[in-house]
Amino acid sequence: MTAHEYEFLTTENIPEYIASQPELARRIDASNIVECKEVGDGNLNVVFIVTDGNGESLVLKQSLPYVRMTGEGWPMTPERANREAYALARQYGADPVHTVSLFKHDPDRYVIAMEDLSSYTVWRTALNNGERHEGAARQVGEFVALLAFSTSVYGMDRFDYSQAVAETQNPDLCTITEDLVFTEPAFDIGRNEVLPANEPDARALAEDSVFVAAMGQAKFMFMTHAEALIHGDLHTGSVMVRQANQGELGSSDVRVFDPEFAFYGPVAFDVGAVFANFTFASARARALGEDERAQWCLDQVHELWQGFSEAFRKSWTIRVNPTVWDSTHCEWQLAQWLRESVLFASAKMARRIVGAAKVSDIQTLSPEVREHAARAVLRASRACAAGWQGIHASADFTRLVGDELAAIGTAR
Ligand code: SR1
Numbered sequence: 001m002t003a004h005e006y007e008f009l010t011t012e013n014i015p016e017y018i019a020s021q022p023e024l025a026r027r028i029d030a031s032n033i034v035e036c037k038e039v040g041d042g043n044l045n046v047v048f049i050v051t052d053g054n055g056e057s058l059v060l061k062q063s064l065p066y067v068r069m070t071g072e073g074w075p076m077t078p079e080r081a082n083r084e085a086y087a088l089a090r091q092y093g094a095d096p097v098h099t100v101s102l103f104k105h106d107p108d109r110y111v112i113a114m115e116d117l118s119s120y121t122v123w124r125t126a127l128n129n130g131e132r133h134e135g136a137a138r139q140v141g142e143f144v145a146l147l148a149f150s151t152s153v154y155g156m157d158r159f160d161y162s163q164a165v166a167e168t169q170n171p172d173l174c175t176i177t178e179d180l181v182f183t184e185p186a187f188d189i190g191r192n193e194v195l196p197a198n199e200p201d202a203r204a205l206a207e208d209s210v211f212v213a214a215m216g217q218a219k220f221m222f223m224t225h226a227e228a229l230i231h232g233d234l235h236t237g238s239v240m241v242r243q244a245n246q247g248e249l250g251s252s253d254v255r256v257f258d259p260e261f262a263f264y265g266p267v268a269f270d271v272g273a274v275f276a277n278f279t280f281a282s283a284r285a286r287a288l289g290e291d292e293r294a295q296w297c298l299d300q301v302h303e304l305w306q307g308f309s310e311a312f313r314k315s316w317t318i319r320v321n322p323t324v325w326d327s328t329h330c331e332w333q334l335a336q337w338l339r340e341s342v343l344f345a346s347a348k349m350a351r352r353i354v355g356a357a358k359v360s361d362i363q364t365l366s367p368e369v370r371e372h373a374a375r376a377v378l379r380a381s382r383a384c385a386a387g388w389q390g391i392h393a394s395a396d397f398t399r400l401v402g403d404e405l406a407a408i409g410t411a412r
């Protein structure tokens, strides 16, 4: 018997599983399940949406003892379900409006049950379809700020902070990030892949000593800067959006999910990850000749940063110790995080173009178009690696990246 022997969920055994879990059987009629579909489109887990005859539904997510993307050849601790359950609870405490509700955590079968967000769309899919969810970027910025503040020493007791750092160690999943995001873009161990036309671009990236040095700095920060509980994999595929039913015209509902990579790390890692994902969306639009939309996608960087910095400044009024952490320190911290976000964005851009786990924004472009988009993103990544320390405003990032993406237009 291996350390991780447990029964996997299947469409056949899910009714019995729900019947055995009182917290779930209260929410959905296990004797009258009318639909059970596997919808997981991530790289790691299986995800089912289960619906009963009364229209009640929930989501069951189970961690497998390996990486789903590759199969059993890449073993991976299913304990990640436990990390995710912990993080969801903390995120709910920090920002319930933007967090998916956790119904039940089963540490024996590595299952978490959550609310069904079928009325939402994965943000990456929405962006790929050309949709604009106004206000969504700002709300993601608010989410990151509320989580960062409330789980850092600015917002919590220092003894509780130490305990939280200890409780959230997540070395298996952090190692994936350290390898795939920071090391492998420049040091291929056989998992990288690009179009033949982009091979010179990938080579130039790997031979760029400024990029390599920047990745060394980013990786060290990632491994040692236990600033706050971070989501750890905050891309546009980890956010659900929908048009708000009420409120301002054009406003959006936003929910963040999938925090299995959560741990105490650098706050800017989450911010930079989303900056990079707006860059993919913008590169896609540029490559498709939609220049005005490309600008809108990049403008979301500014929106996110506004949401983040405003929410952080607002939280600052209730910091636990205002002595040396005065308003000067708050502005210093925000300026530092903005620069670091650009550094982390650089890493995230490169990894999704050359590395093992790619993004549909770029991959669903025809090879003739993709070649130009991929090249531009790699150039943007290198520009960020060279220029991150000189960033003073979010507009500096959009200018830096925008100039590289504009080259796609001339290449068409
Ligand atoms: C082996 S897991 C590959 C990637 O999928 C996740 O979404 C993370 O981004 C990870 O790096």
Ligand code: MG
Pocket (backbone or CB within 6 Å): 042, 043, 233, 238, 258
């Ligand atoms: Mg994920």
